Amino acid sequence: MFIIMLRTIILYTLVVLIMRIMGKRQIGELQPFELVITIMISDLASLPMQDTRIPLIHGVIPIVTLLFLEILISLLQLKSETARLVISGKPSILINKGKIDIDIMRAQRLNLNDLLEEIRLKGYYNLEDIEFAILETSGQLSIIPKTELSNTTKKDLNVKCSQDTIPITLILDGKINYKNLKILGMDEKWLLTTLHSKNINSPKEVFIALSDSKGKFYMQTYKAHSKK
Numbered sequence: 656m657f658i659i660m661l662r663t664i665i666l667y668t669l670v671v672l673i674m675r676i677m678g679k680r681q682i683g684e685l686q687p688f689e690l691v692i693t694i695m696i697s698d699l700a701s702l703p704m705q706d707t708r709i710p711l712i713h714g715v716i717p718i719v720t721l722l723f724l725e726i727l728i729s730l731l732q733l734k735s736e737t738a739r740l741v742i743s744g745k746p747s748i749l750i751n752k753g754k755i756d757i758d759i760m761r762a763q764r765l766n767l768n769d770l771l772e773e774i775r776l777k778g779y780y781n782l783e784d785i786e787f788a789i790l791e792t793s794g795q796l797s798i799i800p801k802t803e804l805s806n807t808t809k810k811d812l813n814v815k816c817s818q819d820t821i822p823i824t825l826i827l828d829g830k831i832n833y834k835n836l837k838i839l840g841m842d843e844k845w846l847l848t849t850l851h852s853k854n855i856n857s858p859k860e861v862f863i864a865l866s867d868s869k870g871k872f873y874m875q876t877y878k879a880h881s882k883k
Contacts, residue, residue: 666700673722688742692725743792750788767827780822780868826864839866
């Protein structure tokens with residue numbers, strides 16, 4: 656029992672030391688190669704802890720080797736732009752000049768619900784407030800709002816206004832969400848009439864349509880995407 660405890664303490668200390676050497680950024684913003692190395696280190700450390708028949712050095716050597724490999728790759732990325740693109744990839748612009756890039760969304764296998772969730776988590780509720788949304792190589796979403804948006808709050812200006820509500824999606828990828836229509840208190844006839852007023856003949860032409868936090872109707876068609 657004492658031997659198992661001692662091996663666990665040694666391996667735990669080694670892994671914590673290595674993670675510190677790899678940098679604080681490892682904790683929340685892992686690049687793909689960093690994630691692989693982190694998972695491998697955890698697996699290599701757990702085996703000698705569980706099986707005392709495995710010499711401790713057989714766990715230490717691979718872990719230290721992975722550390723040197725991570726340092727080598729990081730230095731290579733610092734020196735070479737090509738290596739950085741090959742190893743970590745490049746950011747993907749999901750919203751470009753206020754328009755969702757459907758091709759990039761599909762290439763990243765990201766659906767609209769995921770994008771809207773990430774946008775809400777960043778504190779934005781309306782797509783029209785966003786000029787650019789960039790999916791970074793770490794998987795984090797960066798948002799650049801439209802320039803005219805001010806950081807001054809309505810409270811600062813003593814402006815009284817109605818409370819914003821949660822945006823309600825009405826059409827996603829050409830399909831009507833009848834449940835959300837009911838929540839909004841509207842029906843399909845109202846939606847089709849609204850589309851016709853904007854020269855849209857069918858919901859299948861619409862990539863996304865929603866009622867935003869101010870109750871305004873927002874829409875983007877596939878045709879708008881193709882004109883970029």
